[in-house]
Amino acid sequence: MITKPKGCYDIYGKEGKYFQKINEVVDMLALVYHYQYIRTPIFESSELFHRGMGETSDVVKKEMYDFKDKGDRNLTLRPEGTAGVVRAYIENKMYGDAVQPVKFYYNGTMYRYERPQLGRDRELTQFGLEILGTNDPISDAEIISFGYQVYQILGLKNVKVQLNSLGDKESRLKYREELIHYLKPHIGQFCEDCQERLKENPLRILDCKVDKDNPILKQVPKTLDYLNEESKKHFESVKEYLDLLSIPYEVDPTIVRGLDYYSHTVFEFTCEIDGKSLAIGGGGRYNGLVELLGGPSTPCIGFASGVDRVALAMQQEGISLEDDRIDAFLLYVNDEEKKYAVYLAQELRLAGFRVETEYLGRSLKAQFKQADRFRASFLIILNSEELDNNEVKVKNNHTKEEEMVSINMLIYYLDEQLSLLQEECGCDCCHDKGEENE
Numbered sequence: 001m002i003t004k005p006k007g008c009y010d011i012y013g014k015e016g017k018y019f020q021k022i023n024e025v026v027d028m029l030a031l032v033y034h035y036q037y038i039r040t041p042i043f044e045s046s047e048l049f050h051r052g053m054g055e056t057s058d059v060v061k062k063e064m065y066d067f068k069d070k071g072d073r074n075l076t077l078r079p080e081g082t083a084g085v086v087r088a089y090i091e092n093k094m095y096g097d098a099v100q101p102v103k104f105y106y107n108g109t110m111y112r113y114e115r116p117q118l119g120r121d122r123e124l125t126q127f128g129l130e131i132l133g134t135n136d137p138i139s140d141a142e143i144i145s146f147g148y149q150v151y152q153i154l155g156l157k158n159v160k161v162q163l164n165s166l167g168d169k170e171s172r173l174k175y176r177e178e179l180i181h182y183l184k185p186h187i188g189q190f191c192e193d194c195q196e197r198l199k200e201n202p203l204r205i206l207d208c209k210v211d212k213d214n215p216i217l218k219q220v221p222k223t224l225d226y227l228n229e230e231s232k233k234h235f236e237s238v239k240e241y242l243d244l245l246s247i248p249y250e251v252d253p254t255i256v257r258g259l260d261y262y263s264h265t266v267f268e269f270t271c272e273i274d275g276k277s278l279a280i281g282g283g284g285r286y287n288g289l290v291e292l293l294g295g296p297s298t299p300c301i302g303f304a305s306g307v308d309r310v311a312l313a314m315q316q317e318g319i320s321l322e323d324d325r326i327d328a329f330l331l332y333v334n335d336e337e338k339k340y341a342v343y344l345a346q347e348l349r350l351a352g353f354r355v356e357t358e359y360l361g362r363s364l365k366a367q368f369k370q371a372d373r374f375r376a377s378f379l380i381i382l383n384s385e386e387l388d389n390n391e392v393k394v395k396n397n398h399t400k401e402e403e404m405v406s407i408n409m410l411i412y413y414l415d416e417q418l419s420l421l422q423e424e425c426g427c428d429c430c431h432d433k434g435e436e437n438e
Contacts, residue, residue, distance in 0.1 A: 007114075007122025017321050018311035019125070023107060025153050026127045033146055035105040035129060040084035042109065046074040052083035052261060052293055054201070058193075063112040077111035081128045082261075082286065082302050083293070089132050090295035101133030107307070118273075121308060128283075128304035132290065135299035137234055140265045140285060141241035143303045147269055147281050148247050154310065155319040159280075161248060162268045163239070164255040166203075166223055167231035169288070172263060175226040176202060186216045206256045222253035231264065238265050261286040265301065273316045280313055281305030327418060328378045329371035330357040333364055337382040344380070344392075344407075351411050371397065377421060378414060396421075 004010060011019055030037070046066050053060050065077035078084055085104055089095065094102050107127040116122060129146055131139045144161060151159045166172050179202045183190075187198050191210040198205065206217065227235065242249055249267075257266045266284035270277045283303030290298035328348060330341040341357045348355045356374055358367050371379055379395040386392060392410065395402045398421065405413045 005122070007116040009121060009123070011125075015311060015315075017324070018314055019307055021314075021321050022150075022154065022307050022310055023127070025150055026105065026107060029146060029149060029153075030105040030129075033103075033142070035103045038085060038088065038104040038106050039108065040078070040081070040088055040106070042111075043075045043077050044084055044087065046076040048083050048087055048293070049076050049079060052086065052289060053080070054261070057201075057204070059112065063114050065111045065113055079110055079112050081106050081108070081110065081126060081304055082130060082289070085128075085130045085302075086132070086289055086293055086295070086300070089298075090290060090293060095133065095290075095296055095298060101131050101139065104130045104132075118278075118312070125307040126304045127307060128302060130300060130302040132300045133298055135234075135287065137237035137265075138241055139301050140238045141245060141247070143283065143301050144242060144249075144267055145245050145247055147283075147303050147305060150305070151269065151271075151280070151310070154314060155317070156271055156310075156313055157317060158272050160250060160270050160277075161242075162252040162255050162270060163242075163249045164223060164251065164253055164266050165227060165231060165235040165238075166256065166263055166266055166284075167227040168263060171223075171227045171231045172203075174228075175221065175223050178221045178226060179203065179205075182221055183216070189216060190214060203256045206254055217254075220254075223256070224251070224253050234264055255282075257282060257284050261289040261292070263287050267303075269305065271313045273313055278309060278313065280309045323375070325375035325377060326354040326356050327376070328353060328355050328380050328414060329367075329374060329376035330355065330380045330382060331364060331367045331371070332358065332382040334384065336384050337387070340387055341382055344382075344410075348411070348414070353411075353414060377418060380410075 046064075049064060050060055059079050064079055067075055067077075069075055085106065089102065105128065108125065110124050110126050111122060112124070113122060114120065129143055131143060144163075148159070148161060167175070180198060183198055183202060183205060187195050190205065191208065194205045194208050194211055197208075205211065206220065211217065224235075239249070239251075252268075255266050255268055256262075257268075262284040264285040264287065266282075268282035269280050271280055272278070281304060283301070285299070285301040287299040288297075290296065290300060330345055332338050332341045338358075345355045345357050356371075356376070358370065362370065368379070376397050379397055381393040381395065383393065386404070387407075390407050391404050392407060393402055394405045394410075394413065394417075396417070
């Protein structure tokens with residue numbers, strides 16, 4: 001038997017419904033926040049990610065799916081979404097568009113070669129946002145607000161916003177020097193990767209999964225203490241706008257994010273799963289990335305969230321989704337009735353009703369049981385003689401009452417009855433499985 005690759009999963013059934021719900025909320029908010037949809041290739045030139053994410057990053061050094069195609073070109077399955085969006089921005093000269101800034105959102109699969117574990121797979125799904133072309137702190141606050149609202153609408157209760165600033169290039173270099181000075185006498189107490197990071201990019205030591213509980217890090221210098229006046233002003237403005245938008249946050253000087261391109265604002269969203277804090281999203285400002293990849297100097301900010309992790313958090317919190325009951329099930333016995341069932345199902349579906357019918361030629365009794373499995377609100381029982389009179393029998397699967405309804409009035413009847421059912425019973429009752437029909 002051929003099986004799926006390690007670290008990849010088939011998303012369907014209940015889990016698939018969580019993915020659908022998350023996508024639905026993201027699409028809805030993107031519309032009202034006025035973000036354009038963008039889709040970039042699943043694989044790109046390896047150079048894009050090596051330059052964009054930094055040669056010293058763990059993703060580039062350890063986790064990328066690099067390969068050569070038949071033309072001997074170096075390609076990589078995308079490990080994140082920002083670099084591809086920036087490449088598209090530069091290649092399509094969007095910096096010259098009349099409408100600025102440019103605001104994008106995306107939703108797609110990413111690939112990282114790492115040890116599969118809870119909420120961390122080799123194939124993962126992310127949605128993300130990018131605002132390119134503005135350094136105004138309101139864009140920082142807007143991006144954070146968007147992510148927070150997604151989680152709120154989905155019903156997550158214990159989401160935390162953790163906020164920090166790395167400052168501009170000048171502030172970051174000043175902090176880097178102080179961090180090296182502090183860590184150098186103790187570096188032998190850190191993992192081999194961190195010992196290399198001290199030479200290449202010491203900020204990554206603060207983001208290390210192995211040494212995150214090392215007591216040396218408890219007294220590490222804070223980035224906020226090394227911000228110049230301009231960087232302090234930017235960060236204070238971001239916090240002011242978040243307060244204005246009623247977005248709760250905690251300033252956490254340990255948040256540095258894992259990629260080289262971040263500057264100024266950085267942030268993470270976390271929630272509790274099985275008593276442990278799990279990052280479900282994060283991002284920050286990357287004012288130098290467009291220029292690094294060959295474009296003009298362009299201030300930008302972005303955010304990405306793991307759909308897989310958000311779905312996991314929703315399930316752990318016991319968040320239930322809209323029930324998958326159907327509005328009506330069409331039952332029939334003979335071929336003439338079957339043909340009409342096919343036609344009527346199409347008409348009802350086009351009118352917006354959720355409808356199912358029989359596909360396996362089962363007995364009428366078995367069809368009643370199938371309708372109960374679907375938790376159908378109404379049963380439409382087709383009978384050849386009644387069809388000749390332009391009528392069908394409709395059975396309320398909750399009250400068990402039956403009524404003959406003119407086919408010409410069926411759509412109006414179902415619409416009215418479903419509205420009454422919702423008013424009288426509410427969603428909880430409507431979702432209850434009806435007793436099996438005999």
